[in-house]
Amino acid sequence: MVLGCVGSNSGKDGSGVRVVPLNAWALLLLGATHDPLRYGGGVSGVRVEQCDVVRLLPAPQQEELLRRVGDQCARLVNMENYRRRQLFFAGRGIDEGVEIARELAKVAPEYMEVKEVLGARNFDETLRKVSEAWRSFAELLKKKKRGELPPWMNPRPPGYRKRNGERVPIIIVRGDNYRVYAERKIIRLGYWNVDVRFTGKLRWLSKPGAKRGRMEIVYDPVKKRWRARLAPTYRSG
8 A cells, every 4th residue: 555645736647636655745844955756856056846747649669669768777777776775785885876887887788788778868867866766765764863753654775666577667868868849749859869749738848947857758557658757957046
């Protein structure tokens, strides 16, 4: 059973409400410096406001590409979480960075294969997302040690992108590796040189001063739809 609190419907993806996991909600109430629901939070000098959610309408060949790339991206997330979990449970601390994984991409065949499919920029962006999750976990552990968390709250390390024994596709795209053509309703995926049609309204990317931040593409196996979450960033100062 998944426990959660209902938040506002901003950024909704069709469900009508936004469900906030209880641990994330508790983190907000405890004065966290960033909203766990926001993408790219925690980057110095950049604040993330909201995210636009649009439905992708890929052609058959494009959908095949999305599935292949999404599977490899999920593979990287799982490999990194496995490696970091092994370190943590062996009492060797928490790896919150990206340096080790970058080095593995130079010598480990499985990492090299994924990097070739994702491209260097998106490979690094995926590593940053994984690192953000582990930094949040480390922060929660510190709060737990200081007695700042409720007794029922036991932080757990990030897990795996799997459902029924199979990887759940996800594609992490760095902000400078895609372009959005709002009038033509097209998102261009730079590394793969593909234009994918989309439907939906862009609210936040259209605001003055908004820059393209991280984009996450996910697949809904129930509705059999692809969605893209586009996070605009606003330079502070």
